[in-house]
Amino acid sequence: MTQKPRVLFISHEIDPYLKLTEMSKISRALPQGIQESGKEIRTFMPRFGCINERRNQLHEVIRLSGMNLIIDETDHPLVIKVGSIQSARMQVYFIDNEEYFHRKTVFHDSKKKFHKDNDDRMIFFCRGVLETVKKLGWSPDVIHCHGWMSSMVPLFVKTAYSEDPMFKNSKVVYSVYDNDFEECLGDQFAKKVKMNGMTKAQLNELANGECIKLHTSAINHSDAIIVATDKLHADIKKTVTKSNKPVLNHHDHEDYISAYSDFYDTLLEEESVLAS
Numbered sequence: 001m002t003q004k005p006r007v008l009f010i011s012h013e014i015d016p017y018l019k020l021t022e023m024s025k026i027s028r029a030l031p032q033g034i035q036e037s038g039k040e041i042r043t044f045m046p047r048f049g050c051i052n053e054r055r056n057q058l059h060e061v062i063r064l065s066g067m068n069l070i071i072d073e074t075d076h077p078l079v080i081k082v083g084s085i086q087s088a089r090m091q092v093y094f095i096d097n098e099e100y101f102h103r104k105t106v107f108h109d110s111k112k113k114f115h116k117d118n119d120d121r122m123i124f125f126c127r128g129v130l131e132t133v134k135k136l137g138w139s140p141d142v143i144h145c146h147g148w149m150s151s152m153v154p155l156f157v158k159t160a161y162s163e164d165p166m167f168k169n170s171k172v173v174y175s176v177y178d179n180d181f182e183e184c185l186g187d188q189f190a191k192k193v194k195m196n197g198m199t200k201a202q203l204n205e206l207a208n209g210e211c212i213k214l215h216t217s218a219i220n221h222s223d224a225i226i227v228a229t230d231k232l233h234a235d236i237k238k239t240v241t242k243s244n245k246p247v248l249n250h251h252d253h254e255d256y257i258s259a260y261s262d263f264y265d266t267l268l269e270e271e272s273v274l275a276s
Contacts (some may be wrong), residue, residue: 184210
């Protein structure tokens with residue numbers, strides 16, 4: 001473990017850039033609180049087209065941009081931008097791509113129809129974060145994934161990236177929210193997700209990309225779970241219980257930051273004991 005613990009936060013909504021659900025508040029306040037507790041942080045989200053670059057003073061990080069990610073056998077340029085939340089002394093990295101993230105809507109179009117490429121966008125985001133962290137040369141002790149759009153990160157870290165020095169010793173924490181979607185990501189989703197090191201069973205678990213399947217996969221491939229809502233789906237509750245993994249149950253706003261910080265510390269202490 002590094003002298004100063006490193007926590008990577010991955011979320012698709014962060015206040016003030018995007019406010020869809022309660023997750024945006026947690027994804028804004030938590031990294032600041034964890035940073036103030038003495039840990040080093042990095043925070044990532046997608047650069048959705050509804051986020052005003054000029055108003056939020058986003059700028060491209062040239063040294064991190066320039067990679068291509070192959071999604072469904074097609075190359076897609078990865079662009080990295082960064083913005084600062086001055087009051088928190090905190091930077092936010094944005095995963096960007098003209099095809100995926102320049103439209104002005106988030107997950108549904110103006111007619112409330114689910115974007116057909118949400119599967120590709122989600123895979124691109126998850127892989128884009130991991131590839132950018134590699135390029136930063138910043139090895140996280142804890143990777144904290146928030147919500148369904150980050151739900152492939154646990155699978156990637158435990159399979160395709162499992163031997164990568166950047167992630168080999170990372171503990172993955174998955175926060176489950178109630179900001180689900182009713183649609184499916186499509187019957188080609190597992191095929192698009194597939195990378196080296198993944199088993200047929202792991203891919204079959206994803207089925208056609210139903211939201212519950214995404215949560216289930218994330219829970220099964222994480223080291224610990226946080227229940228970030230008091231309205232958790234009954235099937236997900238069962239999956240969390242059956243996982244036999246460390247679980248932090250829902251906390252109110254008054255004390256969740258210290259509870260999360262203690263939860264990270266417990267995971268890292270366990271890792272230190274095992275390593276000694």
